[in-house]
Amino acid sequence: MLYDAGKILAGLAIFLVLVTAPIWWNVATGADAQAPELVMPQDQGGCVLPSGEMRASHMELLNDWRDLVVRDGDRIMITWDGREKRRSLTASCLGCHSDREKFCDRCHDYVGVTPYCWDCHITPIGGAS
Amino acid sequence: MRSLQALAIVAALCGIVMVAAVVPGFRPLLGIAVPYLALIVFLLGMTARVVGWARSPVPFKIPTVCGQQRSLDFLPHHKLESPFTSWQVFGRMALEVLTFRSLFRNTQSSLTAGKNLAYEPSKWLWAGALAFHWSFLVILLRHLRLFLEPVPRGILFLESVDGFFQVTVPTLFLTDAILVAALLFLLGRRLLDARLRYFSLPADYFALFLLLVIAGSGIWMRYFSKIDVVGIKEFAMGLATFHPVVPASAGVIFYLHIVMVGVLFAYFPFSKLVHLGGVFLSPTRNLPNNNRARRHVNPWNDRRPVEVHTYEEYEEEFHDKLKACGLLQEDGE
Numbered sequence: 051m052l053y054d055a056g057k058i059l060a061g062l063a064i065f066l067v068l069v070t071a072p073i074w075w076n077v078a079t080g081a082d083a084q085a086p087e088l089v090m091p092q093d094q095g096g097c098v099l100p101s102g103e104m105r106a107s108h109m110e111l112l113n114d115w116r117d118l119v120v121r122d123g124d125r126i127m128i129t130w131d132g133r134e135k136r137r138s139l140t141a142s143c144l145g146c147h148s149d150r151e152k153f154c155d156r157c158h159d160y161v162g163v164t165p166y167c168w169d170c171h172i173t174p175i176g177g178a179s
Numbered sequence: 180m181r182s183l184q185a186l187a188i189v190a191a192l193c194g195i196v197m198v199a200a201v202v203p204g205f206r207p208l209l210g211i212a213v214p215y216l217a218l219i220v221f222l223l224g225m226t227a228r229v230v231g232w233a234r235s236p237v238p239f240k241i242p243t244v245c246g247q248q249r250s251l252d253f254l255p256h257h258k259l260e261s262p263f264t265s266w267q268v269f270g271r272m273a274l275e276v277l278t279f280r281s282l283f284r285n286t287q288s289s290l291t292a293g294k295n296l297a298y299e300p301s302k303w304l305w306a307g308a309l310a311f312h313w314s315f316l317v318i319l320l321r322h323l324r325l326f327l328e329p330v331p332r333g334i335l336f337l338e339s340v341d342g343f344f345q346v347t348v349p350t351l352f353l354t355d356a357i358l359v360a361a362l363l364f365l366l367g368r369r370l371l372d373a374r375l376r377y378f379s380l381p382a383d384y385f386a387l388f389l390l391l392v393i394a395g396s397g398i399w400m401r402y403f404s405k406i407d408v409v410g411i412k413e414f415a416m417g418l419a420t421f422h423p424v425v426p427a428s429a430g431v432i433f434y435l436h437i438v439m440v441g442v443l444f445a446y447f448p449f450s451k452l453v454h455l456g457g458v459f460l461s462p463t464r465n466l467p468n469n470n471r472a473r474r475h476v477n478p479w480n481d482r483r484p485v486e487v488h489t490y491e492e493y494e495e496e497f498h499d500k501l502k503a504c505g506l507l508q509e510d511g512e
Contacts, residue, residue: 052233053478061459062229066222072326072419081328083416083424085409102428107405113348161408162324162335166345 086160089152098129098142109165112139139171148174182370185384189392192442193435200434209434210414211423217441224448225456232460240475243463245284249472261468268467275464282308304368311361314354315390317341318397321352325408325415347402355398362391386452389443396436406433 052058067074097104099111115137118124127137135142147153150173158165199205246260262268274280287301320337324330342350366387369379400406407428414426426433447453459465466475494501494508501507 052230053236055233058229058233058460062226065225065456069218069222072323073421075327075331076416076420079328081416081420083413083420083422085413102407105409106407106428109348110405157409159330160328161412162330162338163349163408164335164339 086156088156089149091146091148094146095133096129096131097146098127098135100130112143112167115139139167140174144174181379181381182376182384185381185388188381188385189388192439193392196435196438197431200431206425206434209438210425210429211418213438213441214418215423217444221444221447224445225453228448228453229456229460232457236478237462237466237475238477238479240466240468240470241462242466242468244468248468263467263469263472265467268465272459272465276458279305279308279312303364307361307364307368310357311365314358314361317354318352318358321354325412326419328412328416349401351402355394355401358394359391359398362387362394366391382450386446386450389439389446393436393439393443396432396439399432400436404430404432406430 099108104111115127116139119137125137127135129135138145143154144150154165196209200209242262244261246257247254248261249256249263256263258267259271259274262271271280282305283302285301285304286298288296288298291297317337320334321341324334324338327334338352341352341354343353344351366384369375369383369387407426410426410428411433414424414429417423443452447455467473498507
């Protein structure tokens with residue numbers, strides 16, 4: 051015998067649906083587990099750090115670059131494989147990763163981060179490959 | 180020391196998980212089996228608890244109120260503190276669930292210098308509890324970015340509000356800081372106040388330590404050790420779409436995080452944490468204070484009819500004796 055069965059079971063049902071919402075959402079949107087495909091630079095050599103490190107900590111690298119440039123005026127860095135590069139968001143990162151939308155943005159949209167850097171920093175025009 | 184018992188249990192769990200996570204063969208168990216099992220235990224456990232409460236009869240209408248009930252017209256009725264209609268009950272419940280109204284009423288008693296007992300309002304528990312619960316909710320919702328594709332706008336909005344100050348890279352989420360501060364406060368409160376320490380049980384500390392480990396490991400991965408979030412999203416999406424794969428790039432702390440969240444979920448329905456559901460079904464909160472206007476029939480009455488002895492029957496039984504001492508109510512007298 052359940053008392054107030056209508057109200058309590060309705061509440062319970064809402065709760066169970068909310069807790070399992072990710073399952074229903076992904077069924078509805080037809081999403082799968084794959085990360086989106088990124089457009090990688092072809093003829094520029096490797097990234098400034100090994101790409102595993104870049105994936106996880108490029109934001110820290112950018113932060114260090116910003117501090118080094120803006121505070122110490124130290125604009126030149128040596129990549130892990132010995133090339134000289136400018137510490138610059140627009141000139142270096144986007145110089146190689148020229149299509150921001152198919153690289154930075156695609157990845158950020160997937161994980162739901164919205165870096166505010168583009169409020170000020172520009173994206174080179176016509177860089178799309 | 181009951182706090183140390185709880186600490187020992189949490190530490191032992193952490194130790195087991197961290198040792199097991201070093202062995203690649205155990206990782207599917209920790210990363211895939213534990214989350215699924217924990218979710219099943221959570222859902223079944225919560226259902227069982229709620230159904231259990233729904234089966235318990237409420238013999239009396241017992242709202243505990245602290246305001247003027249609806250009465251004569253010239254007495255102002257306090258609708259939220261002493262609700263009369265269902266909507267007023269709804270308002271009272273909303274205030275309780277969303278703002279912890281009854282904790283707000285908390286008082287602190289102390290002996291004054293003259294050995295008088297004095298009571299004063301104490302809002303610290305209320306503030307700490309509110310800070311903890313709301314931060315935890317926001318953090319839980321923010322985690323949906325890892326389980327939903329595409330990420331809903333509401334979640335992105337929540338992130339932008341939470342990262343409002345745009346300090347540190349990755350952006351500091353305020354709720355991360357508030358959650359830890361609130362947990363440390365709630366823990367410190369139990370440890371430092373002799374009276375609270377006296378009636379705190381290991382279970383009270385266990386939940387706090389568990390949450391601290393979960394929060395600490397999450398913060399460690401986001402701000403310090405820098406986990407590959409894309410790999411983690413693929414893993415989380417795998418769980419949500421039933422094609423689970425263990426993340427290649429994740430380390431021991433990630434498994435600690437996942438398993439401890441699993442422990443929290445599995446422990447939830449069987450501990451005091453189940454107040455998440457219980458608050459909605461507390462008869463002292465969810466009933467209107469309208470006893471005098473609407474009769475509350477004890478549900479037991481239907482099932483086990485009580486043998487009643489009416490006044491008429493009583494009078495008949497003791498007719499002669501009542502008559503002898505002149506107590507009999509007879510027609511016309």
